[in-house]
Amino acid sequence: MVELVLFVIFAICALFGAVTMVWARNPVYSALGLMLTMFSLAVFYVSNAGHFVAVVQVIVYAGAVMTLFLFVIMLIGVDKAEDRSETLPLQRPAALVLLALFAAGVLVAGARAWTTGYTAPGEAVNGTIEAIGSRLFDTWLLPFEVTALLLIIAAAGTIALAFFRGDGEEG
Amino acid sequence: MDLTVTPGWYMALASVLFVIGGAGLLLRRNALVMFMSVELMLNAVNLTFVAAGRELNVLDGQISVFFVMVVAAAEVVVGLAIIVAVFRRRATASVDELAELKG
Numbered sequence: 001m002v003e004l005v006l007f008v009i010f011a012i013c014a015l016f017g018a019v020t021m022v023w024a025r026n027p028v029y030s031a032l033g034l035m036l037t038m039f040s041l042a043v044f045y046v047s048n049a050g051h052f053v054a055v056v057q058v059i060v061y062a063g064a065v066m067t068l069f070l071f072v073i074m075l076i077g078v079d080k081a082e083d084r085s086e087t088l089p090l091q092r093p094a095a096l097v098l099l100a101l102f103a104a105g106v107l108v109a110g111a112r113a114w115t116t117g118y119t120a121p122g123e124a125v126n127g128t129i130e131a132i133g134s135r136l137f138d139t140w141l142l143p144f145e146v147t148a149l150l151l152i153i154a155a156a157g158t159i160a161l162a163f164f165r166g167d168g169e170e171g
Numbered sequence: 172m173d174l175t176v177t178p179g180w181y182m183a184l185a186s187v188l189f190v191i192g193g194a195g196l197l198l199r200r201n202a203l204v205m206f207m208s209v210e211l212m213l214n215a216v217n218l219t220f221v222a223a224g225r226e227l228n229v230l231d232g233q234i235s236v237f238f239v240m241v242v243a244a245a246e247v248v249v250g251l252a253i254i255v256a257v258f259r260r261r262a263t264a265s266v267d268e269l270a271e272l273k274g
Contacts, residue, residue: 003175003176004174004175004176007176007180007181011184014184014188015184015187015188015191018188018191018192018211019191021191021195021204021207021208021211022191022192022194022195022198022199022204022208027201027203027204030203030204030207031207034207034210034211037188037211037214038214041214041217041218044181044184044218044221044222045218045221045236047176048181048221048222048224048225049225050221050224050225050233050236052233053217053221053233053236053237056237056240057217057240060240060244061210061214061240061243064244065210065243065244065247068247068248068251069203069206069207069247069251072203072251072254072255073203075255075258076203076254076255076258076264087267091197092197092198095194095197095198096194096198099190099193099194099197102190102193103186103187103190106186106189106190107183107186110179110182110183110186111179111183120226120227120228120229121228122228122229123228124225124228125224125225125228125229125230125232125233127230127233131230132230132233132234132237135230135231135234136234136237139231139234140231140234140238143238147238147241147242150241150242150245151241151244151245153245154244154245154246154248154249155248157249157252158248158249158252161249161252161253161255161256162252162255162256
């Protein structure tokens with residue numbers, strides 16, 4: 001019962017945030033809408049026994065990533081109203097039709113696969129830090145190390161983009 | 172009627188969020204909003220990972236979410252740096268204005 005109430009409330013929040021993100025003219029509102037959606041998803045993670053993932057969601061996504069987005073929005077400037085005219089003919093109707101088809105396909109396939117439910121063997125998952133950590137440093141050790149390499153590459157690439165300019169440009 | 176939240180509900184919500192993200196990516200022309208839409212799509216997929224992981228009683232769903240988050244964080248850092256670099260040259264964040272790769 002608690003899960004049902006939580007699901008309804010935060011599903012509405014998540015959908016409202018997502019629609020706000022797409023609809024708002026001002027990018028700051030878009031960022032705030034996305035932040036609301038990410039918080040709601042963190043609640044869903046807790047409902048699904050993903051405690052550590054929920055905390056990481058709030059810290060990394062709702063905290064760091066969205067702060068970075070807001071920094072860049074402020075840096076670029078929010079005062080310029082976006083021109084909503086479309087340069088490609090038929091792009092919008094085609095996009096909407098394809099999205100509707102995609103949504104219908106996913107929902108039909110999902111409804112077929114998940115109506116009866118599936119009772120798997122094994123103990124129920126409990127995503128505590130201990131469980132995630134022991135799994136991560138045991139089975140998933142190599143991918144974990146590769147992500148360290150990925151993060152270093154991303155940091156180095158960002159620094160290169162920020163500091164090294166092309167020829168003939170002011171510093 | 173006993174209403175319990177099955178994984179199907181989370182899957183449905185995640186697919187709707189994914190489609191909204193796709194709509195933002197296809198319909199908007201502001202590079203920042205398009206980028207946020209990609210983040211929303213990644214988040215929707217993360218929700219399916221967690222919900223399916225609980226239903227199947229495996230922890231690997233949450234590990235996958237962890238890796239998706241790392242990749243998304245790296246992607247955000249590089250992508251926003253590119254947007255800022257483009258903005259410095261062109262003073263616009265609209266992708267319609269960026270018709271050529273040359274700076």
